[in-house]
Amino acid sequence: MRGSMALTWDTTLTMGVPALDEPHQELFRRLDALLEAIRRGSSRDEVGRTLAFLRDYVRTHFAEEEALMGETGYAGLADHKAQHDAFAGDLAALEAEHRRNGPSPSLILRVKARVSSWLRDHIHRIDRALAEHLRAR
Numbered sequence: 001m002r003g004s005m006a007l008t009w010d011t012t013l014t015m016g017v018p019a020l021d022e023p024h025q026e027l028f029r030r031l032d033a034l035l036e037a038i039r040r041g042s043s044r045d046e047v048g049r050t051l052a053f054l055r056d057y058v059r060t061h062f063a064e065e066e067a068l069m070g071e072t073g074y075a076g077l078a079d080h081k082a083q084h085d086a087f088a089g090d091l092a093a094l095e096a097e098h099r100r101n102g103p104s105p106s107l108i109l110r111v112k113a114r115v116s117s118w119l120r121d122h123i124h125r126i127d128r129a130l131a132e133h134l135r136a137r
């Protein structure tokens with residue numbers, strides 16, 4: 001449901017750089033789809049599909065950001081990529097936990113506390129620095 005986006009996305013996350021803002025909104029749409037599937041009490045398979053749907057887009061978007069940093073000679077690339085890699089690892093661990101235990105209460109808590117807050121914090125601090133670099137060019 002589109003209305004649930006308000007839970008995770010808000011305009012303070014907007015950088016004024018469409019190459020970042022548009023994929024970030026898509027990330028949150030996929031995160032909301034995952035949270036919504038868990039809230040609805042969806043089956044393990046369905047929650048697994050929404051987790052994979054989020055993970056695929058995370059991978060695509062991180063690769064795009066890293067390409068953009070490389071093309072524009074961004075000095076913070078290595079640190080930024082290290083953050084992406086750590087998050088991708090956390091997401092893989094969540095998927096592994098889900099395969100073992102299904103959509104358990106601890107999975108729900110970890111998605112909310114880790115994934116949602118990580119994305120917000122990353123966008124606010126790390127992607128904002130990249131946005132400033134891109135705008136200054």
Ligand SMILES: [Fe+2]
Binds near residue numbers: 084126
């Ligand atoms: Fe990023």
